Amino acid sequence: MAVEQAIQETKLVADEAVRVVDDAVANLGASADQLIAILQQVQRTMGYLPRAALRRIAEALDMPFMQVFQVATFYKAFSLEPRGRRVISVCTGTACHVRQSPLILEALERKLGIEVGQTTDDGEFTLLKVGCLGACALGPVIDVNGAVFGQMTVAKAEKLPDQLLKEDHRGTQK
Amino acid sequence: MIKNPTTPSDTITITLDGQPITAKKGEILLDVARRNGAFIPTLCHLDGLTPYGACRLCTVKVKHGSWSKFVTSCNYPIWDGLEVETATDEVNQNRKLVIEALLSRAPKAPVLQNLAKTYGVTTTRFPNLDPAEKCILCGLCVRVCDDVVGAHAIGFVGRGQDRRVGIHINDAACIGCGACSYVCPTDAIDMESVTVGHFRDRWGEDRPCRYSLMGLLPGSVCHNNYECWRCETDQTIMDLCQPVHPVFVARGIDNAGVRSVIRKMSVMIPPDHEDCDDGSTDEATAGQQSPPSDT
Amino acid sequence: MEPRNEATMQVLTNVADLDALRASLTGPQDDRPVVALCAGTGCRASGCMKVAEQFEKDLDDMGLTDKVRVVHTGCHGFCEQGPLVVFRLGKDQAVADADGNEHTNVFYPHVKPTRVRKLIEATIEQRHTVDQWLYREPKHNESVVAEQDIPFYKHQHRLVFDLNGQIDPTDIHDYIAKGGYQALAKVLGEQDPEGVIDQVTKSGLRGRGGGGFPTGKKWAECRSAPGSLKYVMCNADEGDPGAFMDRSVLEGNPHQVIEGMIIGSFAIDAHEGYIYVRDEYPLAVLHATIALEQAEKLGLLGDHILGSGHSFRIKVVRGGGAFVCGESTALMASLEGKMGEPRAKYVHTAREGLWGQPSNLNNVETWANIPLIINQGWEAFADLGTEGSKGTKIFSLVGKVQSTGLVEIPMGMSLREIVEDIGGGVATGTVKAVQTGGPSGGCIPEPLLDMPVDFDELTRVGSMMGSGGLIVMDRTTCMVDVARYFVEFLKGESCGKCVPCRSGLGLMHEILERICHGEGKLEDLDTLEEVGQWMSKTSLCALGTSAPNPVLSTLKYFRNEYEAHITEHRCPAGVCQALITYRVVAENCTGCGLCVRVCPTQALKGAPKEVPTLDPDTCIRCGACMEACRFDAIVRE
Structure with a gap:
């Protein structure tokens, strides 16, 4: 039964991947210079890049599958594994680094019980570090799904995950 | 820095290790140097494949007046008046470090052991990240699969320290030709027990002979359970194609004359495919492989 | 997003149309007081959009919506003071400060939604400043009213950045009203391509992206390269951690970049262009996209621009997150839908670039300089700066300096002037070093700070201009840690293609980690130097050849710090976690218990009103206690 369920799920993912890729290609055009943009749209919509999506992109752009796969593993914006609902990116740019961002990162690793690059078991959080968010004057900064939190401290970082969960909870109640 | 030619004719003069020599403008430095007897080691270079410039072993020093620079000879087009040093201490110092770095990957x-002996490298200070690793990331397998075979079954994945050659990521595109293993300088691709295993898994009972997938034989079935290294046909074709791998013959890059000989090997042709000609062979293999690139 | 004046989005078929549009935009309606609200990424992170909503609401409540113009501008550069609001007033709208002096420009930092109502009332209705909310400069703690009188701005020379704080980047009319696309009209109407290249060459403009290659020379080579299909590209893949000027220019004034590109495409005879923007800059992508749409609607992009024979189109392409894609050949590979792997440039990209065609790539700031050179003349541009470096350069001044943000200065200004006069110096008293050039730049020690900012001078001392990161370091910055940090960054960003860069960074990182943990050996320093020299001589691309700079420059100027880590197992700056301890200073402690509450591992124990004790074995040296303590009762040593 579990096997059948897994097969069914895989098929659902594959169907969705095809749909998402077809949308992206229709939007952006089937040319090689749009490969990264297409991958980005799929990544945004699905939270990761399933194999089925990569295969469909290769077909649509008439490009070897291997090339799509290489690009998907080369750039940091992409993940071949599902990411958490909230992606916490700790800026480790120079300005943030000299303002002690490594301690912020450690605090989050401790709080979430995961290492950089991993996702919590409940699928809520993925912890990443990024080169520079370009908000250097506000360092240390953290980005959560596009929202920037500036002037972080170890104490603020420790509270952040709970705060995010609470805010979300309030959001769904509205 | 590429200088425009100062002489109108295509023939130019460069100085190679102090000796003036003539060559054609725009020729690749490595070819010219080797033709004139210089010893320049390479690991990521193979005639017929796009130069890659990754291993840096072929780095030499080029000069012109007060200007000088270290360049990789495998992809450097020469120009009139160029002075080249191929084996000074400075040049060899780079080779030693390249060898030392690669020794940590494939000790x-x-x-590499031979190169280490030649250049007097005895130990390596570079960390060995994976003792089981043999690959030095020269990319010959990737380029042979892209440029010659045209199957695009192999590629680099990841980047930086995590970069590796992705061999069994795209098995559906692999035609089992073994060119990757053939060009690998460090025997990092295990054709016999690993790659063919994947190949067998993919095709199951309906097993084409790899030479038919290469387009060397008309559509034929393997009768030896992919044990190519013990297969008489395989040995025969390998011998016929010497000194190159059959895929180079198949792609018309080398030993083109052998191609027609192989095609007539009746022993390989099963009864229902007896009258296959060029056209239908291509049809039989269509969908299983991409056309070769136009290199 | 649509521009405020949809009726004027008619295709401009010639230069006269453009002039007529500009005239219609600079009528009496623009004499209203302006609230310039910074809506750059920095201020957005500080909550400026809530302030913007409040302005809208309060103006509406007060019945002033039509009487005041609120402009959401791009980045003003002084991000740490955000959200920033600047009131720009007419002479008859001037406001009085506490001493009775009149001002037509009032700058308010850290604006909160709750302050908005009072700011409007005071400025628009009562015509005076709100003194307690004015900016106070840190050196003398005096309040400053006007933006241009703030030391951070006063010593700058804003040319490229001039319009950033004034115009709405999502409305092409704002740019046109300020003289935008005038340079393009001049070029298409009166000049030939060779003449344009000649002006750029004579101006002495050099690439702002890092290499400093003369722009005119690059254009000329691309123009003369055989081939009818040519490409013009804008490099907005600003990956240097600690630099964000390209983001600010593209976000705050995208049309100036686009205008530069159209002029460049005319000079080179290219008809297709790309803006390659870093993935982490969503606002820059959005603004560039909007700007392109509007320029197309007005016929400033497309076929027969302004009735000329020149046609040009631009696409925005987002990067995938790879620092190496700032390198030209890697960027082009990425545009072709491949891994961002550099290749040898023995044949220049001006001859064989994108898809093997002649291609010209310039950085955002370089492109933004082009309209200025055409409008003001190359002579004016060449008058600014030093012998080998002309014009201005934008730096992102960050790190341990009092005032951080983006600063535009004329080439030739000394690093000390930038740090002390513009940045207000460091809080701890003395600067130890300034790091320029991004991760591949070098650390310049304090005694050399009087050197002028100049491409060649910076290279001479072992650093480089790079894209313009300027990170100030003081006695609490560990130079070994800085080197280790940059090497770790580059190790993660190296594409892994060539051996010296891939293996060299791996080895350097391993050694520096050991040194930071107090496990280094003196011979490690020789290895670092040997490997560094090797990488800089033989790596494939500029990432690899410049990657050892942070290590080699800190080894050169701060060798004693390396030696302290190795021989004394001591981190003089108190940064390397393995080599430091925290201590409670009993005489400063008030027993408030805050440190005990924030300690994540319960290493600090103590009852309320008591001086807590610290167990060094449980302490993970996270620094939360020291950060929380308000009485300097916890010290790191």
């Missing part, structure tokens, strides 16, 4: 590879 047992004979090619």
Whole structure:
């Protein structure tokens, strides 16, 4: 039964991947210079890049599958594994680094019980570090799904995950 | 820095290790140097494949007046008046460090051990990240699969320290030709027990002979359970194609004359495919492989 | 997003149309007081959009919506003071400060939604400043009213950045009203391509992206390269951690970049262009996209621009997150839908670039300089700066300096002037070093700070201009840690293609980690130097050849710090976690218990009103206690 369920799920993912890729290609055009943009749209919509999506992109752009796969593993914006609902990116740019961002990162690793690059078991959080968010004057900064939190401290970082969960909870109640 | 030619004719003069020599403008430095007897070691270079410039072993020093620079000879087009040093202490110092760095990845590879002996490298200070690793990331397998075979079954994945060659990521595109293993300088691709295993899994009972997938034989079935290294047909074709791998013959890059000989090997042709000609062979293999690139 | 004046989005078929549009935009309606609200990424992170909503609401409540113009501008550069609001007033709208002096420009930092109502009332209705909310400069703690009188701005020379704080980047009319696309009209109407290249060459403009290659020379080579299909590209893949000027220019004034590109495409005879923007800059992508749409609607992009024979189109392409894609050949590979792997440039990209065609790539700031050179003349541009470096350069001044943000200065200004006069110096008293050039730049020690900012001078001392990161370091910055940090960054960003860069960074990182943990050996320093020299001589691309700079420059100027880590197992700056301890200073402690509450591992124990004790074995040296303590009762040593 579990096997059948897994097969069914895989098929659902594959169907969705095809749909998402077809949308992206229709939007952006089937040319090689749009490969990264297409991958980005799929990544945004699905939270990761399933194999089925990569295969469909290769077909649509008439490009070897291997090339799509290489690009998907080369750039940091992409993940071949599902990411958490909230992606916490700790800026480790120079300005943030000299303002002690490594301690912020450690605090989050401790709080979430995961290492950089991993996702919590409940699928809520993925912890990443990024080169520079370009908000250097506000360092240390953290980005959560596009929202920037500036002037972080170890104490603020420790509270952040709970705060995010609470805010979300309030959001769904509205 | 590429200088425009100062002489109208295509023939130019460069100085190679102090000796003036003539060559054609725009020729690749490595070819010219080797033709004139210089010893320049390479690991990521193979005639017929796009130069890659990754291993840096072929780095030499080029000069012109007060200007000088270290360049990789495998992809450097020459120009009139160029002075080249191929084996000074400075040039060899780079080679030593390249060898030392690669030794940490593939310490047992004979090619590296020989180079280490030649250049007097005895130990390596570079960390060995994976003792089981043999690959030095020269990319020959990737380029042979892209440029010659045209199957695009192999590629680099990841980047930086995590970069590796992705061999069994795209098995559906692999035609089992073994060119990757053939060009690998450090024997990092295990054709016999690993790659063919994947190949067998993919095709199951309906097993084409790999030479038919290469387009060397009309559509034929393997009767030896992919044990190519013990197959009489395989041995025969390998011998016929010497000194190159059959895929180079198949792609018309080398030993083109052998191609027609192989095609007539009746022993390989099953009864229902007896009258296959060029056209239908291509049809039989269509969908299983991409056309070769136009290199 | 649509521009405020949809009726004027008619295709401009010639230069006269453009002039007529500009005239219609600079009528009496623009004499209203302006609230310039910074809506750059920095201020957005500080909550400026809530302030913007409040302005809208309060103006509406007060019945002033039509009487005041609120402009959401791009980045003003002084991000740490955000959200920033600047009131720009007419002479008859001037406001009085506490001493009775009149001002037509009032700058308010850290604006909160709750302050908005009072700011409007005071400025628009009562015509005076709100003194307690004015900016106070840190050196003398005096309040400053006007933006241009703030030391951070006063010593700058804003040319490229001039319009950033004034115009709405999502409305092409704002740019046109300020003289935008005038340079393009001049070029298409009166000049030939060779003449344009000649002006750029004579101006002495050099690439702002890092290499400093003369722009005119690059254009000329691309123009003369055989081939009818040519490409013009804008490099907005600003990956240097600690630099964000390209983001600010593209976000705050995208049309100036686009205008530069159209002029460049005319000079080179290219008809297709790309803006390659870093993935982490969503606002820059959005603004560039909007700007392109509007320029197309007005016929400033497309076929027969302004009735000329020149046609040009631009696409925005987002990067995938790879620092190496700032390198030209890697960027082009990425545009072709491949891994961002550099290749040898023995044949220049001006001859064989994108898809093997002649291609010209310039950085955002370089492109933004082009309209200025055409409008003001190359002579004016060449008058600014030093012998070998002309014009201005934008730096992102960050790190341990009092005032951080983006600063535009004329080439030739000394690093000390930038740090002390513009940045207000460091809080701890003395600067130890300034790091320029991004991760591949070098650390310049304090005694050399009087050197002028100049491409060649910076290279001479072992650093480089790079894209313009300027990170100030003081006695609490560990130079070994800085080197280790940059090497770790580059190790993660190296594409892994060539051996010296891939293996060299791996080895350097391993050694520096050991040194930071107090496990280094003196011979490690020789290895670092040997490997560094090797990488800089033989790596494939500029990432690899410049990657050892942070290590080699800190080894050169701060060798004693390396030696302290190795021989004394001591981190003089108190940064390397393995080599430091925290201590409670009993005489400063008030027993408030805050440190005990924030300690994540319960290493600090103590009852309320008591001086807590610290167990060094449980302490993970996270620094939360020291950060929380308000009485300097916890010290790191």
